[in-house]
Amino acid sequence: MKQVKQIIVMAFIAVAVAAGFFPSQAGAWGRGHFYVIGIGPSGPQMATLQALDTIKQMDTIIAPEQHVKLFSEYIGDKPVLFDPWKGFWDYNGKSYSELTKEEYAKFKVERFRLRDERAEQIKKHLEKGKNVGLLDSGNPCLFGPSHWYVEEFDKQDIVIIPGMGCDAAAMAALGKSIIPAYKARFVMQSAPMFLMDHKLEDRQILKDLSKYPVNMIQYMALGNPEKTFSALGEMYKPDTPCAVVFWAGYPGRERILRGTVGDMAQKLSNEKEKFMGLLFVGDFLEGKPYEASMKLQNNEK
Numbered sequence: 001m002k003q004v005k006q007i008i009v010m011a012f013i014a015v016a017v018a019a020g021f022f023p024s025q026a027g028a029w030g031r032g033h034f035y036v037i038g039i040g041p042s043g044p045q046m047a048t049l050q051a052l053d054t055i056k057q058m059d060t061i062i063a064p065e066q067h068v069k070l071f072s073e074y075i076g077d078k079p080v081l082f083d084p085w086k087g088f089w090d091y092n093g094k095s096y097s098e099l100t101k102e103e104y105a106k107f108k109v110e111r112f113r114l115r116d117e118r119a120e121q122i123k124k125h126l127e128k129g130k131n132v133g134l135l136d137s138g139n140p141c142l143f144g145p146s147h148w149y150v151e152e153f154d155k156q157d158i159v160i161i162p163g164m165g166c167d168a169a170a171m172a173a174l175g176k177s178i179i180p181a182y183k184a185r186f187v188m189q190s191a192p193m194f195l196m197d198h199k200l201e202d203r204q205i206l207k208d209l210s211k212y213p214v215n216m217i218q219y220m221a222l223g224n225p226e227k228t229f230s231a232l233g234e235m236y237k238p239d240t241p242c243a244v245v246f247w248a249g250y251p252g253r254e255r256i257l258r259g260t261v262g263d264m265a266q267k268l269s270n271e272k273e274k275f276m277g278l279l280f281v282g283d284f285l286e287g288k289p290y291e292a293s294m295k296l297q298n299n300e301k
Helices: 002-018 023-029 049-057 065-070 101-127 166-174 204-209 225-232 264-269 289-300
Strands: 034-038 060-062 132-136 158-161 186-190 214-218 241-246 255-260 277-281
Touching (some): 034 049, 049 132, 049 158, 101 132, 166 241, 166 277, 225 264
Parallel strands (some): 034 132, 034 158, 186 214
Antiparallel strands (some): 241 255, 241 277
16 A cells, blocks of 8 residues: 555656646745746647646736737736837837947847846746746747746746747648758758858858758748858759748748749748748758658668
């Protein structure tokens, strides 16, 4: 009987750990937790059951208005503290990309001030034993702005609920194996301003990458297609296939634009959408990449 009780207790602990200190437990610690909830790219239909259940169990929600509306069924009448992104990408009504040098300097100061002020609000709720849930699009740990807040807290206060990224939705739309794929050694995910620099002029890393068979996923790559593809042209042949999946995971809005490294800049210059698109580059976009990879592996034995 004693062994049975021990097994039950151990099983309970295992479930609790696997759940990442689920909301129902938080009160037992005398302090709330700050949950970052990955909600997928487009709404409840792309969110996990764990994410939806976690939203239901929160005491307070942090989310922009669009997410409050999308997830209203799960948020219910919970109070919404603030829009976590308001003031992070604009200043005095202007996009941060349009600011003068002087305005941008003030914007940087204001953005950190807002972050600090809001982090203090969250901490006060945690001290009262309240669980606070921030809704973050896609995968919170891949280009997830929630880390503006996460890094202001002790690790023990944070629980991150994983979410499906737009890359997964986009790859499903493309219907291809990105790896294994032909001779590709790896898949690289980045954005032009991280891969090079904000002016897209430091191209040494592209020259280094050109030594290896690599398939590429690029976020935030639509703003300056001429410079982006001029740079990629130094790594890939002009006939290398590429594709942009717009609004990945959004029913009724998702679409694919196909081209090559040589002609995609021109195609994108005619597109109105300059942000909600994910760029894929590599031979995997054509033929039977998985089968080709398997045949190559068999030949190596």
